[in-house]
Structures are given as structure tokens and as C-alpha cells.
Amino acid sequence: MHGTDLADNNRTAAGVLLFLLPVQFMTALMAGAAIAPGYSISRNAISDLGVIDATAWLFNASRIIAGLLNIIGGYLLYRSYGKGWILAVFVLAGIGAIGAAVFTLDIPGTHGGSERMIVYPALLWLTAFGGYLMAPLAEKR
Secondary structure, three states, rough: OOHHHHHHHHHHHHHHHHHHHHHHHHHHHHHHHHHOOOOOOOOOOHHHHHOOOOOHHHHHHHHHHHHHHHHHHHHHHHHHHOOHHHHHHHHHHHHHHHHHHOOOOOOOOOOOOOOOOEEEEEEEHHHHHHHHOOOOOOOOO
């Protein structure tokens, strides 16, 4: 196997993981919103699902999975491109996702307001970026 083949494989695998990250998170979010008694996606914070007894396990596990997918995807991108800053960005994002699962809304002072303004665009970007990474690289001419 040539070095570029391995880099392409790492890039494609990173794309799959980063595409699956928002898919699994949005699935957990929608399932949690449907299960949680009295929860309203328009009135409640997303993080409320992490402290409601019926959905805490699902939502927090999904955030931990999202964090791990971020870290592993970042590592694979680092292996593909050799840029340390790529790994650092994805590791920090992964730690943030895991931290949000560990330090839930019921711990005072650990969450801010406008989470939808951050979460939804990030999920949309990850879906698009993951799809881009899964596409085969064009041959250099």
C-alpha cells in the first residue's frame, strides 16, 4: 500500500465518522424529545434532555459518542494531512462534547444560553464536511 493510499483511507474513514457524528446525535435528540415527558424542542434547551430521567442516559451517551467520534475523526485527519492543528481542534471539540455529558445542566454554572445557535450549525457543517471527506480525491494532473 502506498503512502497516499493510506492517507486516502484515513481521510475516508474520518469522513464516515464525522458524518455519523451528527446523524447519531440528531437521532438521539429527536428520540429524546419524543420520549421526554413535557419536553418541547422549541421551549426547552437541548441540554435539558441530559437531566430528564427518561432521556439522560440516551442524550449523555450520545454526547460521549459524539466526543469520541470527534477525537478519532480528528486523529484520522491528522494521519491523512500531517497537520497538528487539525488534531488539536477536533480533540478540543471532542473534550467539549464529553464535558457537556459529564457536567450536565443540573450542575450550576456549567452551561450557557444560546446552544442551538452553536449546535445546529456545527452539526450541519460536520455532515457536509464528512460527506466531502468521503468523496474520492480528484487525480492530480
